[in-house]
Amino acid sequence: MSRATRALRPAVTPILAIVTAFIVGSIFILITDFNNLSKLGTDPAAAIGGALGLIGQAYYAMVTGALGDPDKVGTAITSPTARSVATAIRPLTETLVAASPLIFCGLAVAISFRSGVFNIGVEGQYVLGAFGATVVAILLKDTVPAAVILVAATIGGVLTGALWGFIPGFLKAKAGAHEVITTIMLNYVAAQVVLFGLRSDFLRKAGSSEPISKVLDFVRVPVLIPLPALRLHWGFVLALAMAVVVSWFLFKTTKGFELRASGFNMHAARYAGMSATGSIILAMTLSGGLAALGGSMAVLGDVTQMSNDISTGVGFTAIALALLAGNRPLGIVVASLLFGALSNGGHLMGIKTGIPADLIIFIEALVIMFVAAPGLIRWLYRFDATRMPKRFDDNAAAKEGSAA
Amino acid sequence: MRLELRDITKRFPGVLANDRISISADRGQVLGLLGENGAGKSTLMNILSGLYKPDSGEILIDETPRTFTDPRQAIEAGIGMVHQHFQLVPVFDVVEAVALGAESVSGPLGSFDRKTARARVLELSQQYRLNVNPDAKIEDLPVGVRQRVEILKALYRKSDILVLDEPSAVLTPFETEELFGIIRGLAKDGTTIIFITHKLNEVLEVADKITVLRRGRVAGTVDPKEATRERLANLMVGRDVELTVAKGPAQPRDVVLELSDLHVRDDRGHMAVNGVALQIRAGEILALAGVQGNGQTELVEAIVGLRAVDSGDITIDGKSVTKSTPRQIADLGVAHVPEDRNRDGLIGAMTVAENFILDTYHREPYSNGIRLNRQAIDERAAVAVKDYDVRTPSIHTYAGSLSGGNQQKVVVAREFSRPVRLVIAAQPTRGLDVGSIEYIHKRMVEQRDQGAAVLIVSTELDEVLAVGDRVAVMQGGEIVGVVDGDDATYEKVGMLMGGVH
Numbered sequence: 033m034s035r036a037t038r039a040l041r042p043a044v045t046p047i048l049a050i051v052t053a054f055i056v057g058s059i060f061i062l063i064t065d066f067n068n069l070s071k072l073g074t075d076p077a078a079a080i081g082g083a084l085g086l087i088g089q090a091y092y093a094m095v096t097g098a099l100g101d102p103d104k105v106g107t108a109i110t111s112p113t114a115r116s117v118a119t120a121i122r123p124l125t126e127t128l129v130a131a132s133p134l135i136f137c138g139l140a141v142a143i144s145f146r147s148g149v150f151n152i153g154v155e156g157q158y159v160l161g162a163f164g165a166t167v168v169a170i171l172l173k174d175t176v177p178a179a180v181i182l183v184a185a186t187i188g189g190v191l192t193g194a195l196w197g198f199i200p201g202f203l204k205a206k207a208g209a210h211e212v213i214t215t216i217m218l219n220y221v222a223a224q225v226v227l228f229g230l231r232s233d234f235l236r237k238a239g240s241s242e243p244i245s246k247v248l249d250f251v252r253v254p255v256l257i258p259l260p261a262l263r264l265h266w267g268f269v270l271a272l273a274m275a276v277v278v279s280w281f282l283f284k285t286t287k288g289f290e291l292r293a294s295g296f297n298m299h300a301a302r303y304a305g306m307s308a309t310g311s312i313i314l315a316m317t318l319s320g321g322l323a324a325l326g327g328s329m330a331v332l333g334d335v336t337q338m339s340n341d342i343s344t345g346v347g348f349t350a351i352a353l354a355l356l357a358g359n360r361p362l363g364i365v366v367a368s369l370l371f372g373a374l375s376n377g378g379h380l381m382g383i384k385t386g387i388p389a390d391l392i393i394f395i396e397a398l399v400i401m402f403v404a405a406p407g408l409i410r411w412l413y414r415f416d417a418t419r420m421p422k423r424f425d426d427n428a429a430a431k432e433g434s435a436a
Numbered sequence: 437m438r439l440e441l442r443d444i445t446k447r448f449p450g451v452l453a454n455d456r457i458s459i460s461a462d463r464g465q466v467l468g469l470l471g472e473n474g475a476g477k478s479t480l481m482n483i484l485s486g487l488y489k490p491d492s493g494e495i496l497i498d499e500t501p502r503t504f505t506d507p508r509q510a511i512e513a514g515i516g517m518v519h520q521h522f523q524l525v526p527v528f529d530v531v532e533a534v535a536l537g538a539e540s541v542s543g544p545l546g547s548f549d550r551k552t553a554r555a556r557v558l559e560l561s562q563q564y565r566l567n568v569n570p571d572a573k574i575e576d577l578p579v580g581v582r583q584r585v586e587i588l589k590a591l592y593r594k595s596d597i598l599v600l601d602e603p604s605a606v607l608t609p610f611e612t613e614e615l616f617g618i619i620r621g622l623a624k625d626g627t628t629i630i631f632i633t634h635k636l637n638e639v640l641e642v643a644d645k646i647t648v649l650r651r652g653r654v655a656g657t658v659d660p661k662e663a664t665r666e667r668l669a670n671l672m673v674g675r676d677v678e679l680t681v682a683k684g685p686a687q688p689r690d691v692v693l694e695l696s697d698l699h700v701r702d703d704r705g706h707m708a709v710n711g712v713a714l715q716i717r718a719g720e721i722l723a724l725a726g727v728q729g730n731g732q733t734e735l736v737e738a739i740v741g742l743r744a745v746d747s748g749d750i751t752i753d754g755k756s757v758t759k760s761t762p763r764q765i766a767d768l769g770v771a772h773v774p775e776d777r778n779r780d781g782l783i784g785a786m787t788v789a790e791n792f793i794l795d796t797y798h799r800e801p802y803s804n805g806i807r808l809n810r811q812a813i814d815e816r817a818a819v820a821v822k823d824y825d826v827r828t829p830s831i832h833t834y835a836g837s838l839s840g841g842n843q844q845k846v847v848v849a850r851e852f853s854r855p856v857r858l859v860i861a862a863q864p865t866r867g868l869d870v871g872s873i874e875y876i877h878k879r880m881v882e883q884r885d886q887g888a889a890v891l892i893v894s895t896e897l898d899e900v901l902a903v904g905d906r907v908a909v910m911q912g913g914e915i916v917g918v919v920d921g922d923d924a925t926y927e928k929v930g931m932l933m934g935g936v937h
């Protein structure tokens with residue numbers, strides 16, 4: 033087997049899952065398209081034609097919304113002005129903006145899952161990280177140069193989120209509190225902390241009664257492409273860098289080895305002299321910090337104002353993404369880009385065709401469902417199960433071990 | 437009834453579990469089915485009992501071909517099965533456990549006619565000297581008696597053919613003897629018996645005819661009167677094997693491990709180790725015998741630092757380790773081969789190479805403190821695979837996909853890669869093929885001869901007698917006797933294991 037095919041193997045199921053999700057998505061478009069449905073009796077040809085046209089239109093809008101409009105790209109090439117180029121690449125950059133928090137949070141989930149702890153609190157750690165960054169930034173406003181504020185706010189955000197991961201890690205390691213429960217609860221606490229903080233005049237936008245912070249216009253993560261109306265900033269590059277770092281950490285370092293060993297088989301790790309409690313706490317802290325870095329980048333880079341709306345469920349989508357990617361850092365980047373593209377393209381589809389953008393959530397859910405049920409995909413496409421990569425969990429390994 | 441299986445073939449994904457197997461047993465005959473783990477014995481019996489459908493082949497009962505599509509049909513045809521991992525409902529009493537599900541007991545309106553059922557259970561129990569109290573709760577019964585309940589269950593359903601899949605695995609030597617008595621009694625009354633085991637002595641003792649399976653095929657059928665242990669082992673493994681452990685006399689020196697008045701609790705808080713005192717010297721092997729569940733597991737966990745000590749003391753080379761962590765204890769030169777290698781000894785989802793360094797990954801040359809040195813790890817694995825004859829497609833193969841024998845070699849290779857002062861090996865050869873057993877024993881003796889103190893915990897009498905320079909027996913959390921290797925006989929140790937007998 034060549035390196036390339038080996039690398040692609042784990043992608044087979046997700047790709048088929050995505051294709052299938054889009055097919056099922058078009059059925060959804062069809063049955064909610066009452067215009068054409070009502071014509072089915074009187075003028076079936078027109079009805080079918082119209083319906084197929086609508087599906088084409090919808091997916092076309094989705095793709096152009098996510099990647100760019102060929103016409104505008106053409107204009108940008110024939111008469112390249114700052115404005116025309118910006119217009120042409122804006123959809124693509126927005127996709128990357130949408131993908132960045134997913135990458136951070138997906139990596140955060142992967143670190144915890146690989147270590148055998150189920151951090152469902154990435155959402156709270158992300159939000160609280162953004163909040164911590166906001167507090168530090170506003171505290172330092174007008175005292176030090178913007179660059180210093182940026183660094184300090186990022187660090188403050190990361191530490192806040194790391195603490196938010198440390199707490200459930202500590203509770204599990206020392207008191208046996210199940211992390212799924214504590215992290216879910218801490219998600220609520222995080223949201224309340226943010227609401228409470230944003231009630232203070234110190235943080236709240238002057239004259240607003242909503243729980244929304246002052247605009248962070250005095251500090252900004254530098255943009256990547258200096259063209260008008262492009263929000264893409266270095267946070268995206270940092271996200272990619274983190275994917276590399278996480279991958280290196282997990283597979284190339286001593287600590288990463290320890291975390292993975294504990295994650296696969298806590299008993300054997302303990303027997304080998306590793307500290308299970310240490311691994312749990314470390315994994316949760318790193319996971320929280322990573323999610324918070326994403327939150328900090330969002331609030332300091334593109335959202336520029338803190339509120340609980342900073343997250344649209346990023347931390348929960350990230351769990352699905354990590355699953356989709358089999359907790360592989362590279363896979364998480366790819367999956368995040370896909371989901372970023374879907375949500376970004378969905379907006380344009382909604383505007384152009386009137387199909388509710390909820391379809392996107394529907395398709396995302398289908399993708400996840402099909403990935404979670406690989407048997408379904410294998411059955412649908414009748415491909416040889418024995419040629420799929422073997423998945424090892426302790427159970428399967430145990431079974432084979434005892435049978436042999 | 438006469439039973440014959442003809443050319444049975446059964447394939448599982450990737451394994452040919454049964455390859456044209458033919459066996460037969462006459463009425464009243466005890467057929468011993470001998471084979472190593474994975475030879476296909478259970479599969480064959482599951483086909484006979486209607487749990488699996490054979491890919492091809494025939495089942496003949498009194499020369500009539502039969503097909504069973506579910507276990508109920510097999511039971512109706514008179515086939516009773518005592519499975520290797522038998523399951524009884526713990527809250528039932530014996531009568532309920534035996535009679536429920538057997539149609540004949542449904543009284544009017546399908547209600548359970550307990551009185552009739554109880555009378556029959558009692559009658560059968562007496563007839564075959566099973567000595568089972570019909571009113572006892574299953575959960576209160578020792579495992580040996582539970583097994584007799586399983587046999588009762590088969591008899592209750594009027595089985596003419598009784599299959600016992602590795603029945604002695606859970607029994608004391610004394611209980612095994614009792615079981616053999618029961619088997620002989622049943623056979624005399626005309627029941628056809630298939631007795632499955634991987635223990636040579638057992639088939640030689642109880643079977644009228646022995647069929648040996650090897651890797652899914654019949655390796656030979658022999659008459660026990662003419663068979664020897666060596667011949668049977670050869671058929672089982674496919675080559676000659678050393679059945680006795682070759683070792684010179686022990687040369688015990690200074691005390692390495694000392695346990696004094698040790699008390700350790702199990703997970704439920706009961707005192708599992710109750711005042712154990714024991715010394716093991718450098719250069720000797722102490723074999724700790726005992727039936728599963730008499731505190732051996734907890735004792736070992738306490739020694740290697742995985743379980744808190746309630747009271748008493750453990751010293752290694754005079755240093756108390758009662759409060760030390762597993763890593764600190766390992767660093768004193770303790771090699772630990774855990775009882776449950778899949779759970780505790782290996783990480784199945786990591787590679788063979790990674791498993792070799794599970795305990796040393798944080799040290800030079802495998803790590804510089806932060807980064808792993810993949811090259812050093814791979815080099816180490818390549819050497820260990822060769823030294824310990826681990827059969828693996830590659831050092832990057834998942835450890836979970838190796839056979840049990842090779843997994844154990846990985847564990848042993850890892851544990852012996854550090855300087856060894858004390859070896860703690862719990863059930864080191866459980867589930868292994870004869871070849872691997874021979875190999876692991878050799879390595880243990882080698883450690884002894886290089887001056888390590890060795891503790892081998894085992895439930896297998898054969899193993900205990902073969903390797904122990906001294907044999908201690910543990911029963912109910914206590915050491916009930918220590919016998920010198922030369923005086924240790926099957927009867928003597930077996931009696932100590934059985935408790936009062």
Ligand SMILES: Nc1ncnc2c1ncn2[C@@H]1O[C@H](COP(=O)(O)OP(=O)(O)O)[C@@H](O)[C@H]1O
Binds near residue numbers: 448453480
């Ligand atoms: N349900 C099953 N699915 C797949 N493989 C199986 C199954 N049962 C047994 N096997 C395989 O068939 C072979 C024979 O197993 P088994 O009959 O249990 O052996 P034995 O009882 O002699 O130890 C082994 O390689 C085992 O892994």
Ligand SMILES: [Mg+2]
Binds near residue numbers: 479520601
């Ligand atoms: Mg078996």
